[in-house]
Amino acid sequence: MAQTKFWFFFWSAALCIVNVQKVYSDRLPIVLWHGMGDTCCFPFSLGGVRKFLESEIGVYVKSIEIGNSIVEDFKSGYLVHPNQQIEMVCAELSKDAMLNNGFNAIGFSQGGQFLRGLVQRCSTARVKNLITLGGQHQGVFGLPNCPSLSSRTCDRFRQLLNYAAYTELMQNFLVQATYWHDPLNEVKYKNFSTFLADINNELFINQSYVANLQKLNNFVMVQFNNDTIVQPLETQWFGYYKPGQDKVTQGLKESELFIKDRLGLKKMDDDNKLVFLECEGNHLQFTKEWFREKLFSYLM
Ligand SMILES: *[C@@H]1O[C@H](CO)[C@@H](O)[C@H](O)[C@H]1NC(C)=O
Numbered sequence: 642m643a644q645t646k647f648w649f650f651f652w653s654a655a656l657c658i659v660n661v662q663k664v665y666s667d668r669l670p671i672v673l674w675h676g677m678g679d680t681c682c683f684p685f686s687l688g689g690v691r692k693f694l695e696s697e698i699g700v701y702v703k704s705i706e707i708g709n710s711i712v713e714d715f716k717s718g719y720l721v722h723p724n725q726q727i728e729m730v731c732a733e734l735s736k737d738a739m740l741n742n743g744f745n746a747i748g749f750s751q752g753g754q755f756l757r758g759l760v761q762r763c764s765t766a767r768v769k770n771l772i773t774l775g776g777q778h779q780g781v782f783g784l785p786n787c788p789s790l791s792s793r794t795c796d797r798f799r800q801l802l803n804y805a806a807y808t809e810l811m812q813n814f815l816v817q818a819t820y821w822h823d824p825l826n827e828v829k830y831k832n833f834s835t836f837l838a839d840i841n842n843e844l845f846i847n848q849s850y851v852a853n854l855q856k857l858n859n860f861v862m863v864q865f866n867n868d869t870i871v872q873p874l875e876t877q878w879f880g881y882y883k884p885g886q887d888k889v890t891q892g893l894k895e896s897e898l899f900i901k902d903r904l905g906l907k908k909m910d911d912d913n914k915l916v917f918l919e920c921e922g923n924h925l926q927f928t929k930e931w932f933r934e935k936l937f938s939y940l941m
């Protein structure tokens with residue numbers, strides 16, 4: 642009698658597992674990349690997002706941690722060069738068997754442009770949909786507010802960036818210098834930005850960046866309309882200041898990058914792979930309802 646019960650339990654458990662796997666077998670795992678002043682796992686930020694996605698999408702969710710502790714991870718957002726971060730993450734993701742069949746990727750703030758860099762450079766990472774929330778695809782000029790830093794430290798950063806962003810020292814030392822985009826000095830930006838100008842094919846065209854980006858099913862860019870951290874707002878949709886001044890902005894489609902199709906974005910647009918979404922509110926301020934309504938369709 643006891644044995645019968647055991648088998649019954651065993652089979653229902655087995656069927657249940659089979660069912661769960663069947664229901665979600667077409668859903669891909671999700672990789673998250675945090676922003677500056679944040680880490681992989683704080684319960685009030687990406688740790689919470691991870692739980693939310695695990696329970697509602699029902700897939701494996703990996704939140705990228707740079708280094709071996711929360712402190713290192715936090716510091717990396719300011720001090721570990723994006724080129725190095727992307728290389729480390731590329732190696733780490735390729736070792737994760739759960740991600741071998743592809744995954745969707747969500748980047749928060751600067752994690753957005755880092756994930757795009759990963760898509761372009763890391764051919765072993767098979768990203769299907771790339772979602773960037775408040776990313777800075779054309780860089781920033783100005784740093785009105787810095788998350789998690791005192792206003793004095795933030796002021797100091799801003800001064801350093803204004804005067805010395807394109808020096809070798811700053812390019813090696815401060816992550817934000819690598820995507821500082823001075824529209825008054827486009828030539829300097831193109832010649833000396835050691836990260837953003839490279840992944841945006843500014844100086845020369847790396848065809849593998851174009852080819853790898855084309856492999857995406859969708860490239861979804863979310864702009865926060867009331868953002869007080871990212872300047873200009875349009876960079877979140879790959880727009881920027883018109884070259885030579887810092888007042889008037891232009892959309893992606895008016896830019897030389899798009900018109901001459903140096904990165905394959907025009908081709909992606911022709912293929913309906915570019916998605917522009919907006920969210921009312923300040924930097925990364927979204928609700929679960931908003932996230933479900935706007936983004937779940939790319940994750941299911
Ligand atoms: C283009 O990008 C690939 C992938 O990151 C890299 O291996 C290659 O060296 C780059 N090509 C040039 C000419 O820089």
Ligand SMILES: *[C@@H]1O[C@H](CO)[C@@H](O)[C@H](O)[C@H]1NC(C)=O
Pocket residue numbers: 828829832
């Ligand atoms: C930028 O690079 C180009 C070509 O490599 C060079 O001709 C030019 O002098 C450089 N400009 C500056 C400001 O470094």
Ligand SMILES: *[C@@H]1O[C@H](CO)[C@@H](O)[C@H](O)[C@H]1NC(C)=O
Pocket residue numbers: 866867921922
């Ligand atoms: C956000 O900005 C829009 C204009 O882009 C404005 O109409 C709206 O009132 C702002 N919302 C908040 C909450 O500040």
